[in-house]
Amino acid sequence: MADIPDLPPSRSSVDPGEIARFEAMAAEWWDPHGKFAPLHKFNPVRLGWIRDRLVARFGRDPAALRPLEGLRILDIGCGGGLVAEPMARLGAEVVAVDASARNVEIARTHARQSGVDIDYRCGTAEALAEAGERFDAVLSLEVVEHVADPAAFLGNCAALVATGGTLVVATINRTPQAFALAIVGAEYVLRWLPRGTHRWSKFVRPSEVAAALRPTGLEIQAFTGLTYNPLSDRWRLGRDLGVNYMAFATR
Amino acid sequence: MSDDRSCDVAIVGGGLVGLSLALALAGAGLEVIVIDRETPANTAADAADGRSSAIAWGSQRVLAALGIWDALGPHAAAIDDIRVSDGTSRLFLHYDHADVADHPLGYIVENRHTRRALQAAAATRPRLRWLAPMGVAAIADGPAARRLVLADGSQIAARLVVGCDGKRSFVRDAAGISAFTHRYGQSGIVATLRHELPHANIAHERFLPAGPFAMLPLPDAAGAHRSSIVWTEREALIPHLMALDDDAFAAEAGRRFGPWLGALMPEGRRFAYPLEIVHAASYVAPRLALAGDAAHAIHPIAGQGFNLGLRDVAALAECVVDAARVGLDIGAPDVLARYAGWRRVDTMSLLAVTDALNRLFSNDIPALRLARDIGLATVDRIAPLKRLLMRHAMGVVGDLPRLVRGEPL
Numbered sequence: 001m002a003d004i005p006d007l008p009p010s011r012s013s014v015d016p017g018e019i020a021r022f023e024a025m026a027a028e029w030w031d032p033h034g035k036f037a038p039l040h041k042f043n044p045v046r047l048g049w050i051r052d053r054l055v056a057r058f059g060r061d062p063a064a065l066r067p068l069e070g071l072r073i074l075d076i077g078c079g080g081g082l083v084a085e086p087m088a089r090l091g092a093e094v095v096a097v098d099a100s101a102r103n104v105e106i107a108r109t110h111a112r113q114s115g116v117d118i119d120y121r122c123g124t125a126e127a128l129a130e131a132g133e134r135f136d137a138v139l140s141l142e143v144v145e146h147v148a149d150p151a152a153f154l155g156n157c158a159a160l161v162a163t164g165g166t167l168v169v170a171t172i173n174r175t176p177q178a179f180a181l182a183i184v185g186a187e188y189v190l191r192w193l194p195r196g197t198h199r200w201s202k203f204v205r206p207s208e209v210a211a212a213l214r215p216t217g218l219e220i221q222a223f224t225g226l227t228y229n230p231l232s233d234r235w236r237l238g239r240d241l242g243v244n245y246m247a248f249a250t251r
Numbered sequence: 252m253s254d255d256r257s258c259d260v261a262i263v264g265g266g267l268v269g270l271s272l273a274l275a276l277a278g279a280g281l282e283v284i285v286i287d288r289e290t291p292a293n294t295a296a297d298a299a300d301g302r303s304s305a306i307a308w309g310s311q312r313v314l315a316a317l318g319i320w321d322a323l324g325p326h327a328a329a330i331d332d333i334r335v336s337d338g339t340s341r342l343f344l345h346y347d348h349a350d351v352a353d354h355p356l357g358y359i360v361e362n363r364h365t366r367r368a369l370q371a372a373a374a375t376r377p378r379l380r381w382l383a384p385m386g387v388a389a390i391a392d393g394p395a396a397r398r399l400v401l402a403d404g405s406q407i408a409a410r411l412v413v414g415c416d417g418k419r420s421f422v423r424d425a426a427g428i429s430a431f432t433h434r435y436g437q438s439g440i441v442a443t444l445r446h447e448l449p450h451a452n453i454a455h456e457r458f459l460p461a462g463p464f465a466m467l468p469l470p471d472a473a474g475a476h477r478s479s480i481v482w483t484e485r486e487a488l489i490p491h492l493m494a495l496d497d498d499a500f501a502a503e504a505g506r507r508f509g510p511w512l513g514a515l516m517p518e519g520r521r522f523a524y525p526l527e528i529v530h531a532a533s534y535v536a537p538r539l540a541l542a543g544d545a546a547h548a549i550h551p552i553a554g555q556g557f558n559l560g561l562r563d564v565a566a567l568a569e570c571v572v573d574a575a576r577v578g579l580d581i582g583a584p585d586v587l588a589r590y591a592g593w594r595r596v597d598t599m600s601l602l603a604v605t606d607a608l609n610r611l612f613s614n615d616i617p618a619l620r621l622a623r624d625i626g627l628a629t630v631d632r633i634a635p636l637k638r639l640l641m642r643h644a645m646g647v648v649g650d651l652p653r654l655v656r657g658e659p660l
Contacts (some may be wrong), residue, residue, distance in 0.1 A: 032585035040585055047577035065280040065575050086578025113394045114580065 019109070025102075026110035029080030038192040039082055042226070045235040046141065046246060047086050049224055050168055053248050054137055057166055066091030074135040074160060076125050077143035081107035081118065087139070088116045095119045095135070097128065125156040134162040141170040141246075144209070145202050151212040158216035161251045167218055170226075170246040174203035177242040181228075209247050218249040258282040258380070259581060260571065261399055261409035263387055263422045265291065267304070267362065268543030268560040269415030270369040274317045275568035277379035279660050281575060284407055285373065286399070287383035295366040301441045301522040303467060303479035304365065304557040305330070305454075307357040312657040313561045319368040326364040328468040329355035331452040359454070359467040359479060361443075390425040390539075396582075397538045411571065411582040412539045415560075418529040420545035426536040433528045435550065437462045438489045440482040442521040444504065445475040447513025457508065461485050462526075464507050477518065480504060489523050526550055530598075534591040538582035542567055547598045559598060565652035566593045572660050593650070 032040040051067070054060070060067040069091035075084040078096035080103065088094045088111075096118055098104050104122045111118045125140070138160045140153075147153040154169065161167050172182050179200045186192045210220055224237050226244040260276050262269045265287030277283045293299060306314065306327065314320045331348050333356060348356045373381055386402035396408040414422025423430060450468040457464045462483025469477040482504065484492060492503060501515040508515075529548040534541050543560035570590040571581045579586065654660055 032583065032588075044573070044577050044579060047579070051577055063280070085580075089578035089580075115395050 022105050022109040023113070025106045026080060026113070029082070029106055030110055036080070036082070038186065039079075041233070042235050042244075043082055043086075045226060045237060046170060047083065049237055049246060050139065051090060053168070053222070054166065057250065058136070068092040071136040072134075072162075073137045073139065074128070074133070076138065076140045076157060077146075078107055078120070079103050081110055081120070083139060083141055084118050084120075085111060085114060085116045088118050092137075093119075095121065095133075097121045097123045097125075099124055125153060125160065129156045129159040133160060134165070135160055136162055136165045138165070138167045140168070142172075144169060144171045144204050145198060150202075150204050150208065154209065154212040155216055158213055158218045158249075158251075161218060163251055165251055167213070167249045167251075168246060169209055169249070170244070171209070172198065172203045172244055173242055174200065174205050175242050178203055181243050206241055206245060206247065213249055218251050220247055220249045222248045224248075256284075256406060257396070257408040258284045259409065259575070260284075260411045260413060261286065261397070261407050262413045262415055263287075263399075264414065264416035264420075264543075264545070265289070265373075265381060265383055266294070266415060266417065266543070267365055267369065267557055268564060269413075270366075270373050271313070271317060271561060272413060272415060272542060272564045272568060273379050273381075274319070274369070274372055274376060275564055275654065275660060276571060277376050278317070279568065279572045279575070280378065281571070281581075282378050284380045284382065284409070286385050286387055286401065286407075287381070288386045288402075290384045291370050291381075295363055295370055297363055298520060300362045300366070301443065301520055302362045302524075303359050303441075303443075303469065304362055305357055305467070305555070306360055307555075307558045308352070308354060309651065309655040310558045310561040311358060313565050313654045314365075316654045316657070316659065317372070319365075319372050322368040322371065323360055323364060326470060327358040327360045328450075328470045329452050330357050330359060330454045330468065331355055333454045333456065335456045335458070337458045355452070359469055361469065361479065387421060387425075390422065392537060410538065410580065413567065414539070414541045414545040415543050416545050418527070418544040418548035420531075420541065422539065423531055423541055423545050426539050428536060428541070429532045431528070431530045431532070435462075435526045435528075436486050437483050437526045438486050438523045439526055440480070440484060440489065440492060440521055440523050442480055442482075442500075443469065443518040444478050444480055444501070445516045445518050446478060447476070447515075448511070449476050450478055450512060455508070455511075459483075459507055461488070466508055466512070475518075476512070478512070480508075482507070483526065486525065493521060493523055534594060535587040537584065538587075540567060540587055540590060546594070549598075562597060562652065562655060563594055565654035566590055568654065568660055569652045593652075 028034050029036055055062050055067050058071060067090060068087065071092045073087050073092040073094050075087065075094060075096040078084045078098045081096060084094050084096035084107065096107065101122045104120050108120045138157050140157050144150045144153060157167055172178050183198055183200055187195045187197060206223055213220060223241055224246050225240040225242065226235055226246065227238050227240055228235050259281040260283050262273050262283060262285045265285045269285055273283045273285045311320065314323060334345055373379055387399055388402055389400040390412060391398040396410050397412045399407040399409065399412065401407065412422065414420045416422055452468050454468060455466040464483065465481040467479045469479050471477060492500065495503065497517045500517055505515050527548065528550060531541050531546045534546045542563040544556065546563065547559065549556055549559065567590050570586050574581045574583065574586045
């Protein structure tokens, strides 16, 4: 993991003012104390779970620093690249898509600065599925609660999973606790997220994820909950799926 | 775009702390370059450094995890018992390892042995490159890496730079981190003494008006019983004491220590080090961290300097490796903030305690003497307090890094 880039090459076709603007936005996405602080705090725990699951699934060495070498991974809804970059550093060949062209340019700018090689595209799961793309692992983290038709979206994600491959879904459960913590707590009390980031009615129950995946030939192997302890200011994995949770499914 | 001079972590300073950190990180799979301005064979020579270090129980586990304890063990004397006394008073505090555990409280090892064991391991580890003698001329900032310009004009790119370059740290200055410095007006004389009677693995700390006098057990060698002394004295007296012949020096030492080990005789050279506190205003900067004396040089009164450095190593290695394992940027601000926050509490409390102990004991005011004698005797009778103090001395208090708990990184 010791490849370090020189300063990013300047691209004459792009307006330097535009580049500076995206660099500023990338710095904002990647500031652990900035606007996306909650994601940064949350990230090591979900990355750890995904890594351990993939290492076990594909029989890799858990002590290796690049255990995902040779795996083709898709990150759907990649945002600023907070998951795509770590997956690439762990050795995977990463394709990352986001429906927002702005997010894709931010992520691309940051990856170039960091010297991480990622194939960023502006697009959707549906378009990739139609193009016949297949991946060893498809990651759909904190996306399904924002789409119009979760079942159809999960169907498209599943179609992108190669034989023997896996799908990881992370989302928020539709429970009273989730209303109290993810909406009232995170948006109104702690102000981690802008008001209106989430709508409770769009949260997805684990049973609904399972039901959407059943006809796709994917089998859910594990669920894990992610819980926040306000005293230690830390997230950890646990059995409680009441608010944030992740599912690991395989074909 | 990669070249053979890029790495994950560049460590400036190849002393006890720098090489320990290098072994921990390279052992976990990271690419490490150590840069040291000294020639390794010189720093490990018998005549280079007369100091010995206390290796607390927790530190012993760190060294074992780094794979060098097997080489150090034969040179280590166990501390089974610590006796603290105030001047000539008969009241004293007595720490017996049997009160807290079925293992020694710690060990005393001469630094030259620790240095040799670390150097031998570092020379053979994959992923660890060691440039010495080599100076660092400049350290430049950058979004994805820091660049070090070396004395020969070549450059190294590193995701993280760690300054383990001692209390006059170049890295600390280059990063623009200020440091609080306080000189005690005392120096520590360090020497090895041979003595007539066995030390029975007891460490003695005597608080004298000029400062603490410690007699620390070393392994027997060539049929002789040996101890290392750390003798704190007012700076003005140092040239005189350093110039004494061996017999006169032994007589002065004996006058302070007492008759408990029989006749004393110096072995090899004596060294004198001015005592001071140096504490960095911050342990981290963008893509940069400080460890060991570069972050905090404390009064040697409690023998905790190297132990504190090894706990830095264990904590920093854990923060960096935890980030690398999940693919996160090892030089990111949140990774470094975790290290700095973790170490600050431990360091500040020791800094305060050692400074207070020194101020409390380095004087001869009768009322204070009586108070501290009663204090020592009281601590001696309160078993839970004594156990806590002992566990602190063993380096096993608080939220411990995995290496200090004896677990793999």
